[in-house]
Amino acid sequence: xxLCPICxxxxxxxxxELYERTPAGRYQPLSLANVTGARREDxxxxxxxxxxxxxxxxxxxxxxxxxxxxxxRPLVIGLVGGPETGKTHLLAxxxxxxxxxxxxxxxxxxxxxxxxxxxxxxDSYVNPLVVEREALSRTAHRSTAEPVDALLVNDGQxxxxxxxxxxxxxxxxxxxxxxxxxxxxxGGLLFVIDAATRSARLGDDSFRAVLDRLPKTGGxxxxxxxxxxxxxxxxxxxxxxxxxxxxxxxxxxxxxxxxESRDVYAFxxxxxxxxxxxPYDKCRKCTLHFVSATGGAAADxxxxxxxxxxxxxxxxxxxFAMTGVLRGYPEVGT
Ligand SMILES: Nc1nc2c(ncn2[C@@H]2O[C@H](COP(=O)(O)OP(=O)(O)OP(=O)(O)O)[C@@H](O)[C@H]2O)c(=O)[nH]1
Ligand SMILES: [Mg+2]
Ligand SMILES: [Zn+2]
Numbered sequence: 266x267x268l269c270p271i272c273x274x275x276x277x278x279x280x281x282e283l284y285e286r287t288p289a290g291r292y293q294p295l296s297l298a299n300v301t302g303a304r305r306e307d308x309x310x311x312x313x314x315x316x317x318x319x320x321x322x323x324x325x326x327x328x329x330x331x332x333x334x335x336x337x338r339p340l341v342i343g344l345v346g347g348p349e350t351g352k353t354h355l356l357a358x359x360x361x362x363x364x365x366x367x368x369x370x371x372x373x374x375x376x377x378x379x380x381x382x383x384x385x386x387x388d389s390y391v392n393p394l395v396v397e398r399e400a401l402s403r404t405a406h407r408s409t410a411e412p413v414d415a416l417l418v419n420d421g422q423x424x425x426x427x428x429x430x431x432x433x434x435x436x437x438x439x440x441x442x443x444x445x446x447x448x449x450x451x452g453g454l455l456f457v458i459d460a461a462t463r464s465a466r467l468g469d470d471s472f473r474a475v476l477d478r479l480p481k482t483g484g485x486x487x488x489x490x491x492x493x494x495x496x497x498x499x500x501x502x503x504x505x506x507x508x509x510x511x512x513x514x515x516x517x518x519x520x521x522x523x524x525e526s527r528d529v530y531a532f533x534x535x536x537x538x539x540x541x542x543x544p545y546d547k548c549r550k551c552t553l554h555f556v557s558a559t560g561g562a563a564a565d566x567x568x569x570x571x572x573x574x575x576x577x578x579x580x581x582x583x584x585f586a587m588t589g590v591l592r593g594y595p596e597v598g599t
Pocket of ligand 3: 269270271272273274316317318327
């Protein structure tokens with residue numbers, strides 16, 4: 266059974282009922298009868314399955330890539346944080362770092378779930394930021410939400426489809442909104458805190474709204490979480506932020522993850538930001554990280570000296586280890 270990340274319908278699918286996307290963006294039945302070998306694999310790579318949930322309006326009908334469902338239960342990751350905390354830049358930097366081979370040191374390889382959609386994401390977010398050095402726009406409010414990008418992550422033995430949701434911070438606060446419908450499907454939480462934030466006392470409504478909607482056992486959540494303190498470049502001269510931000514990034518050492526988590530915890534605690542630590546209090550597995558999506562602040566909508574992301578893959582690697590996408594590593598995040 267597959268949980269549709271768009272409407273939360275649980276459904277089964279079969280290889281006899283596949284669809285292909287026409288150049289006009291419609292879906293039509295795809296017959297693979299008598300198609301074998303490399304041609305079959307090629308058609309499957311672009312095939313879709315139809316979510317059978319009943320819809321009121323035919324315009325709401327939706328399809329999921331076959332590659333998204335063929336490897337078993339996908340991991341759905343949501344970026345959670347208030348308006349302008351830096352979620353969209355962080356995700357673009359992460360995907361950019363992955364495109365540049367940043368997961369290779371961990372023995373992970375990636376492919377796009379949907380080649381066209383991924384190319385669209387790279388063209389609209391990664392290249393403008395990393396290559397053109399442009400600041401990205403605030404995320405538009407939407408009436409529904411679908412993943413902005415999805416990847417197949419392979420650890421040498423297993424493949425997991427990983428989908429990313431990134432909606433506007435203001436919309437995340439509302440539990441009733443259609444655009445937050447994906448929240449119960451989340452299998453990994455990426456909480457984003459702006460390192461330079463001053464109004465920390467009350468915490469973040471978006472954290473609360475999301476944490477409240479996920480099932481708990483014994484008062485705590487089993488969904489693994491990471492807290493990424495982004496824009497850490499703005500506080501880089503504060504000890505020990507600099508040590509972590511400019512340290513050796515290419516490995517996952519559980520002892521280091523624990524040490525960094527403690528330092529981030531202390532950093533937030535010192536700023537009176539206890540309320541921001543609610544994911545740590547409520548999630549059984551949670552690690553904390555200093556990151557910078559851009560390496561510095563934008564001026565007039567540009568990064569004149571280029572974009573130099575710092576440690577952006579650390580939270581993702583930790584999530585992968587805690588969710589079992591990346592196996593063979595000792596436990597992190599307790
Ligand atoms: N210094 C610094 N600024 C950053 C960094 N990441 C993002 N910013 C700035 O923070 C602002 C908000 O970034 P976004 O990524 O759009 O924030 P968001 O959380 O997606 O905002 P919404 O879509 O409105 O929810 C932009 O002006 C960015 O230039 C960073 O790592 N360092
Ligand atoms: Mg955004
Ligand atoms: Zn659906």
